[in-house]
Amino acid sequence: MLTNYLKIAWRNILKRPGYSFINIAGLGTGIAVCMLILLFIRHELSYDDFHQDGDYIFRMVVDRKYPGRSTSYSNIPQSYAAAVKSECPEVASIVRLFDFLGGSSIQFKYGDKRFEEKKVLFVDSTFFDVFGHKQLAGDLKTGLHQPNSMVLTESTAKKYFGSVSEAIGKMILPEGDDAQPLKVTAVCADWPALSHFEFDILRSTAGNQGFKNENYVNFAAHTYLKINQKSDFKKIESKFDDIIKKYAAGNIATAFAMPFEQFFAAGNGYRYYLQPLKKIHLISQLEGELKPNGSLKAVYIFGLIAIIILILAIINFVNLSTARSGERAREVGIRKTYGSEKNGLVFQFLLESVVISVSALLFAGVLAYFLIPYFNQFSNANLSFGSLSEPSNFILFTSLTLITGLIAGIYPAFVLSSFRPITVLKGRFNSTTQGLILRNGLVVFQFAISVILIICTLIVNKQMNYMTGNTLGYNKEQTIVIKRTDVLGDRSKTFKNELSALPVVQAVSGASAFPGDNNYFGISWRLPGAVEPMTGRGIITDEKYQSCFDLELKEGRYFSIEYGTDSLSLILNEAAVRELGLKNPLGTYLTSEEPFLNAPNGDKYQYQIIGVIKDYNYQSLHQPIVPLVYTNVSKFNDVSFQTAIKLKQGNLNIAINEIEKKWSQFVTDRKMEYEFLDQTIARQYDAELRTQRIFTFFAGLAIFIACIGLFGLAAYSCQQRMRELSVRKVLGASTSGLVTLLSKNFIKLIVVALVIAFPIAWYLMQRWLQDFTYRIPIGWKSFALAAGISMTIAVVTLSFQTIKASLANPVKSLRSE
16 A cells, blocks of 8 residues: 555656756755754854763863953963962863964974974873863873973874974074074874864963963963762852952052052952853953854844744745645546545555655755865855765754654645545635645745745844944055064064065054954053053064054154154053043053063053054944953064055065065075955854854855745646736737736735845844944844845746746637637
8 A cells, every 4th residue: 555655656746847946956955954054053153062071171261350340351360270279179171272383383493394283282290181082192181290201193293293202302492593403202183173172282280480470460371170970060160259369469559559459349350250162162252362253143043034934935835836736636526536544544644755855855965965065164164965975964954854754744634535526526716825835834834934034044144244344443455464563573664664665565564463363462551640450462572563563643653763752652442432432642651560661670660652543343233342452562672573564555475475575584494374454354254144144044045945835836827827828918918017917916925925024134133243342233234135125036936927827828728728
């Protein structure tokens, strides 16, 4: 019996190949989208899942409160690790990670070989006590206990020495005039990419006094705790306030030159808390992250999109199946006359639905094979087609397909099996009003979802263009940033002067930080006689910084080589002036507690404010503009950590080649490392940009599915009304009139969809934009454009069938009737 049902099902599929293809393609596209999204979600949820004790590992992070504002950091002062370990018996082990490169590179030498490395971390000797990992050579447990020791990953060891076994005991020399050789003590397996931090080389903090100095103020250490398995991390968090009072009070009082209680009474403070290791990638978007993280909200959004798109595909199936009810009615009537029972008919139609869904699964597999490489490009994921055949994924997608087929077939099966044979065989069968209402309602639902996705895509794109565009308050165009120009030493000024003389170069500026990076340091400044300091961000720049980025000067002047006193001068942004409460800032003197800004014997220098820069978004638009104070690089022997070069219009490759030639004249042992400034800025919004690209991709697929359904419905609508159209044409109706007649009912449904979609899209985008301190207004243009796009798509889709029907030969149609 089952074989017979399968034969009938297959014959019905082949009987109407066009209808079957539309059903299979629509459902297959929906399943393919679900495949991609579910693989992506599993990819995002698998970050840091490889740690054996991952459920008991946490990162200690902080919300730093300032008067009237707060900032959250993923790194904390280095001394808290020892304090927490001492005060919390629940902590089994604790480790600190230090990333001093900030995306730049450091050079290592072995013999006559030189290597540039970016993924280098300083870590405590307890690293592998917290993060257990596979040992390949040496001893990971003791490998970082000795000063000047290092651990390599397998790939790094092979790159340097050819094999893992050859690495142990070898000495590698890091860059630096007074650098000590480092001994390779162990080799571990490559660190998985699905981690919120990565490394190729681990350097030991042992024996380095800088890592032992008491510091409860400056944020530098990413600190991880592994707790005992029966402990509650909330109990550890509850002790943090007491730890601050016990250990940090004196350090805070010294750093800010004010009593501990007064510091907090002024609106300052620290709220330390723990983040579960396995959740960091999706929940943490703090300052100082070791690499860009994902977004839990994006996972929820894409999961919802997967469900919606699958529903759209199921709606297509239901719509087309019920639209065909008239065609299948005679078959049902004959089969009932010959004794077929309703249950048998229901099973028959459900089996046909499952056969179509299995065919759709095969179609989805082929589609996914071609889509995965493109999806990986804009999602920054590393999905593979082979992962679809993994047992868990295979069972998941097969089950999803069967369930989808049953859900899609339930309504058509019961509708078709309920026809009365006498009515049908007399030729009096017509589609019911309820069926028409259902189909119309499903069309409205489909296009409402499509319009919502179009509007959301337009607004997301607009917000991202705003965040990475020319509304940031500075000119980022045609600018490259050379990293590690501090290696030039006392030749820094000569290098910049020679770059400025190149015909391809418009301007050159050296600084400790540029817009979009994380190299702005924390700093406090105090007015003479003031009790409370102003805490903000600091940057060290040369005299060309303001003109290089077209920053607007509100008052005074910028640094200049014509003034020999500018080594003790300051430039402030408007936020710093406001926080200091200065009405006439020019000429005002400020002092700082920071040793690097004062005399070697500890005497404090007085710095004079000579200019005020208009506020601009030098950091992510997720954050408000905070006080920024510029110090002159002449105080630091004109050595800049980075150098920005604004290029003239022209061939960028030629310009960069000219600059690289100049670099090679000054630095012979390392390649020039550079990045375009707009790339640096875009990296701040990695999660949002990825969301934007994926959102646009799936919105397009959702619209495609809706169009497939509309195309199929239009085809059957035209087929059912062919006799009417023929009569109208014989009586003189024009082609344009017939097209309008056939299209107007669908257009009405799309208008209803627009009315439903607009308020929902507005609400969703209002919620999404709340995550941005600076955001675009939701204007009417996005809604108007979405309406125009959806209407155009609908009209074009309908036109294929309506024009074909209106041009058909009426004589042929009437003769067949």
